[in-house]
Amino acid sequence: MLYKRHNRIKEVLKKRQPHLTVLIEDVHKPHNLSAIIRTCDAVGILDLHVVNQNGKYPTFSKVSQGSEKWVFITTYISIDDAINALKRRKFKIYAAHFSKTAIDYRNVNYTEPVAILLGAEKWGVSKEAAQLVDGHITIPMLGMVQSLNVSVAAAVILFEAQRQRLEAKMYTKMQLSPTTYNKILFEWSYP
Numbered sequence: 632m633l634y635k636r637h638n639r640i641k642e643v644l645k646k647r648q649p650h651l652t653v654l655i656e657d658v659h660k661p662h663n664l665s666a667i668i669r670t671c672d673a674v675g676i677l678d679l680h681v682v683n684q685n686g687k688y689p690t691f692s693k694v695s696q697g698s699e700k701w702v703f704i705t706t707y708i709s710i711d712d713a714i715n716a717l718k719r720r721k722f723k724i725y726a727a728h729f730s731k732t733a734i735d736y737r738n739v740n741y742t743e744p745v746a747i748l749l750g751a752e753k754w755g756v757s758k759e760a761a762q763l764v765d766g767h768i769t770i771p772m773l774g775m776v777q778s779l780n781v782s783v784a785a786a787v788i789l790f791e792a793q794r795q796r797l798e799a800k801m802y803t804k805m806q807l808s809p810t811t812y813n814k815i816l817f818e819w820s821y822p
């Protein structure tokens with residue numbers, strides 16, 4: 632049983648994509664946050680970045696199915712701290728945001744180091760964040776309602792990223808450094 636779990640952890644780590652990440656800005660409903668983490672785990676995301684301007688640590692719901700144990704969460708109290716931290720790590724940041732300059736989410740190259748910024752349930756991406764990022768993307772909406780639930784939008788975009796990365800064989804060549812792989816393998820195997 633323990634052996635099986637250890638092997639599963641190894642297989643999952645071999646597919647983790649440290650250069651694909653998500654930044655969420657003031658998403659406050661635990662079921663949305665949990666659904667986003669679950670999707671991150673499913674596409675192989677290692678780290679999720681969370682801005683909570685009220686400084687509260689995020690809470691999770693059963694929707695996560697425990698996936699918060701397998702995705703590292705870094706919290707920030709300001710959006711510019713979060714964006715600067717990702718820029719220092721050479722991520723291109725695309726905000727899922729309705730604007731005149733927004734492009735179709737399928738026209739982004741997700742095989743590069745990319746961070747997807749998602750906005751709050753009610754207000755969307757802040758003006759400040761929209762100005763700081765490298766570009767805006769949208770999922771075309773052809774119905775009566777103007778936007779998707781934030782966790783659904785995350786899933787649509789992240790599975791396009793997964794599709795591109797599968798095509799580029801990025802899940803068959805390990806993306807983690809040996810040091811990081813061994814460190815996380817130890818942490819996850821002996822919690």
Ligand code: SAM
Binds near residue numbers: 728754781
């Ligand atoms: N009234 C808000 C607005 O105008 O942005 C709606 C917020 S929406 C419920 C929450 C977040 O989900 C958005 O900030 C965006 O990041 C993402 N989102 C939802 N539908 C989207 C779409 N069709 N294209 C891109 N992002 C979307």
